[in-house]
Amino acid sequence: MGAENPALHEQVHTLYSDHHRWLLGWLRTRVSCSHQAADLAQDTFVRLLGAHQTGNPLPSIREPRGFLTTIANRVLVDWIRRRSIEQAYLDALALQPEPCAVSPEERELIIEALTAIDRLLDTLGERPRQIFLMAQVDGLSYVEIGRRLGVSVTTVRKHFIRAMASCLQQLDD
């Protein structure tokens, strides 16, 4: 796919050679670990290459560094999300009464799934989010959810469908 857009590749290549080192320095002031900063810089450029999927070439950039830091910020926000999930997962594991063995591969899959779910639920309000999780995770019936939250079954159903539709809309085929 990417090779179909030589102009974009050329543009990203120029950005990379002119500003990669600078971006790395910028990221290092935001994350403590330099390996992490290197990964984040890499992800920033990979995301630029993904731009062809939107069908838009990059704009003629007057301030390439401002542009790069905006993209890098998005990458950072995603990274913060993932790290917060990872930490919360490890904390939850530590609280388990029985130590459970999770292989590194399994752990990676679990953290990825948790991160994806967290992102999908981001746009929902507090109430729909709660209803969706009670149904989807706890497996409660609409009647039971309605009883616990003191709302009608119709409201529960409506919020559940909306939350579900919102998740489906954000997923890729």
Add this chain to the structure above:
Amino acid sequence: MAVSDSSSEHPGANLASPDTATLEAAAEWYAELREAAPDSPRHGVHRDWLDQHPSHRQAWARVEKLNQQFQTAPSGMLQPILKRARSTRRRSVELLLILLMVGVGILGGGWQAGLHHPLMADHATATGERRQLRLADGSLVHLNTGTALDVHFDDKQRRIHLRQGEIQVATAASDDKRPFFVTTAEGRVRALGTRFLVRRQGDQSRVTVLEHAVDIHPAQAQGAVTRLDAGYQAQFSDNQTTPPQPVTGRPAAWVQGQLIVSDWSLARFVEELSRHHKGVLSHDADVADLRISGAFHLHSTDALLDNLAGTLPVRIRRFTPYWVRVEPLE
């Protein structure tokens, strides 16, 4: 690359994604079947629905994908983990740095070109593309050609930030108490249970109210609010709002993929059409004042232009597929 080779609303996509209505139908099926008895006849009806159209299967594949993610996550720990992760993020120093950075960047205004690029937006349409978007509260947003927006929903408000282009917002008739805003670089529009259009042009935002009313607050006009009722439109810059004018014509026809005009000059028509046309669309000064009325389909600007040549004394000259000019017949 072919130009307007079909009526596809999603240029570049190999296989069209299921539309909003199909995804909503899939969500409803899921909601129903999770409480249906194993021997319920509804399962058979659901299978028929799946067979009706490939997009139904595609939508259902997303349901399965979502369930897959929930199965991978440890169900007993899932909710405490999400809760804890959210609260750590709220306190995160890095996040604070990012927010500060973005704030300074906007005030500095130095990298406008980058900031306004659709790549940075949550949702965007290419030239000639139109799309609809169902928000988490059930409100429906239509994006016209060349539009980019961000969605900011939180506990206190529902907000859409329109970076460029044009949207129609139909807020959901719901019990949601959070206020609904559309913001632009020029200011803020508050929806009062309503359907309305917001369009950005240069350093102006134009609001057209189709149902109920909105309040307009230009960003720099302290406390100055203009109430705009159904059937009226107004423009605002960052410090003032023009007096409301009655709506003329059918400004929301693009939602149905149409451009409906009554006694427009050809110059205005070509200008409006060029928003939907991939490439350069221009006209000769000699035809600028020709008058035009009618309803036109936007899905192919090329077909539309050819059609024009049949009704007006003009010819369409194509230097390349991207560079098109409307000229006098002789």
